[in-house]
Amino acid sequence: MTHPFLALTDRDREEMLRTVGVSSIEELFRDVPGGVRLGRDLALEPPLSEQELSAHLGDLAARNADTTRELSFLGAGIYDHYVPAVVDTVLQRGEFLTAYTPYQPEMSQGTLQSIFEYQTAICELTGMDVSNASGYDGTTVTADACYIAKHATGRTKIVVTEATNPQVRQVVKTYAPGFGLEVVEVPHDGGTTDPDAVAAAAKGAAAVIFQQPNFFGCLEPAPDIAAAANDAEALSIAHVDPMSLGVLEAPGRYGCAIALGEGQGAGNVMAYGGPHYGFLAARQEFIRRMPGRIVGETVDAAGDRGYVLTLQTREQHIRREKATSNITTNQTLLALGGLVYLTWLGPQGLREVGETCLALSAHAKARLRERAGLEVLFSDRATFKEFAVRVGRNARDVIRDARALGVHPGYALGRDYEGMDDVLLVAVTEKRTLEDVDRLADVLAEVGA
């Protein structure tokens, strides 16, 4: 039986082989030496029909405790924000879903114009001049920015605050040896970073990377950190949460050279870690050092406006070993999801989501203190949607016990930070309700946190 994804009939095959001038399909592979042939069937399970496949994957999906089955306060970089139906509507249009990189602009104005609109939205959020068309995620765009900083400054030291997402720091450290960079971390001081410590570390550095809000959820003295970097003529790089930028200042307004981050919270489902989009925006002076695709406006032969991939002499297919990055396939569809979501929100919606996160998380802090008797860590620091609490015993055990009662209370900070084994990082998005917060407090009280 012909496989449903293959379109040739037996007669087609015969006619086509005749046209090619060979007698069998086997003969088409005559250039493959016998010594490197497999010579047996692949040892894979037999093919499934669509119906059987659906049942199998349905079984696998049912064995995951997703956020529709467990009340979750997990965050730590990936957040359970609401994704509206229109995102699915747009992303499932086959003309977007099944196209590729817009190498032929006349065939791709839909993708190109939407990327141009996305770049505009990212520049508006961050207060920057130029955005690329997306990177893989919030970790890899940070590594990309280190490459920009190295070439822009000729220096080889990267300073990163310890209160930056541990996975971001890990990825920067993985890339660093190849880039010829060394990475220096600045410890936090009571939940935020001391700008004087940054100033000391920034001497001779290519870049200073910090996160706002930081990994503990606390608001950094971002303008002072950026100033400390700028004074040392290092690039100030802000790793920001796009969902905070309706209520928190744009990095471009406090002097940062580059703003970047994980786009997931703005328009992508969590999907166990991906695919999502990373965004990367910079001041105008770095436009020719940017990694990845950038869409620009131009005119066609009739003088009408249109869009093309531009500044391609930065890129690997032209510049090869001298390119600003090796990236080619990026995250266009997820970035389109981000654009649709930000359009759905509008400026008021973005501010309101931010305010709801602020209000609900502040409420949760108070409830956990009053109702569950927990100590809020770094309680003198302002936070956005996430905060740390001491739970009095190993946070991993508390998580296990709370999950048995149907609530995932958050992330165990002891996984990344010494001396924090009893600290839980709690994220509260606009998807949580007052009742959800009460339930969290009750469950944590019940499990003896």
Add this chain to the structure above:
Amino acid sequence: MKLIYEKSQAGRRASVIPRPDGLQAPEVPEDLRRSEAPRLPEVTELELVRHFTELSTRNYGIDTGFYPLGSCTMKYNPRVNERLVALPGFAQLHPHQDEDGAQGALELEWRLQEILAEVTGLDAVSLQPAAGSQGELTGLLLVRAYFADRGEGDQRRKVVIPDTAHGTNPASVTMAGYELTDVKTDARGNIDVDDLRAKVDEHTAALMLTNPSTLGLFDENIEEIQQIFHEAGALMYYDGANLNAVCGISRPGDMGFDIVHINLHKTFSQPHGGGGPGGGPIAVRDILEPYLPVPAVVRNDDGTFGLDYERPKSIGKVRGFTGPFGVFVRSYAYIRMYGPRLREMSEVAVLNANYVLARLKDAYDLPFDRLCMHEFVLSARNLKRDHGATATDVAKRLMDYGFHPPTVYFPLVVPEALMVEPTETEMKETLDAFCDAMLAIAGEAKDDVALLKDAPHDRPVRRLDEVRAAKNPVVKYGFEPSAVAAES
């Protein structure tokens, strides 16, 4: 067509955000508070849907028609995969969920690893890299770690790449801190083995090779190449961009490669999404397994699945979490619908390519007259020489016939290159219609070259001025009347 920002009117909106009763947001400290709202569009949801629907009609995907973009494997993307990836158990699963709350996801990842090990003929797999080019960089970082561990890190500084390679290969070499050694292509389209032999020595760390190559040709000397590298103590990296040609027929591990990346968005049908997402898992020989990224997805002795971070020799992390999970769901689903019949997938891909090649090779120049694998490269240099029609002109004229053009001007070793990859999912009638169009265009080049020069005639825009775009880059909306008329 207007930009969404040009349709914006203050006071309109599409969203309603929950505002819990009686709660007040605490004040953000003044120096950290947003001073001016971002100028995001203000539209109704209907206007939003109409805008993006209209944009989609100005695009062309596999769903629209034939898309023989060489090196990109634009095959059908089964729709069941979109339904499956949206199941709440996958889509709404937080990546920090405890292992016992993510058993289904971990099992799927583990099963996909096992499948990719079998398909590539290698021992261990990391799903983490986000795309092929990141797989390349990850692979080269493994090479670095491996030789550093053996005390040969300072000695082995060179990576050998043929002149037909994807641009990502040399770019990855630089990002990994290696030096590039170029090797030539011989008259049959294989690597020039004599040139290679002279360039491989104790300073060589690795070879990066695509096989079949970007010319769509299987390197007939692969066994000799393997011998040269392994005798020099170097490693071999396989760029899996063209894996669609050889599934179940010849595996990279059998060809002697030590590291392979697999483009899940090519061979295994993750939709390309207008430029991503992709997936770039790497498979390696056992000697390289200790260096793979963390966490590793493992099956425990009790049959449960888990994440292993205890890999002291690991290069670290190249991306968040275990990789782009949604891509894994689609590719796993795709492979399970084929099973061992993946071989037929590759066979038909190769037959389709050879059929189109056979029909076109008299009308266009064929730089290497051999049977091809899943794709082939023609040259329009005969049309350029005789009639002044370039590969670009042929590509633009194909749009008038309703087809997406092939890849043009790549690989760089072929002038006026047209790189055609039909894939296995196309029916003969479609291939014939495409061939008829290509033959008609060759005729038009002779009779009325202006038809090619002015093409495309029926797309939403005419040919675009790319030089102007690069000279004075306008990369975001200016929020004032554009220099160019906003109406079109």
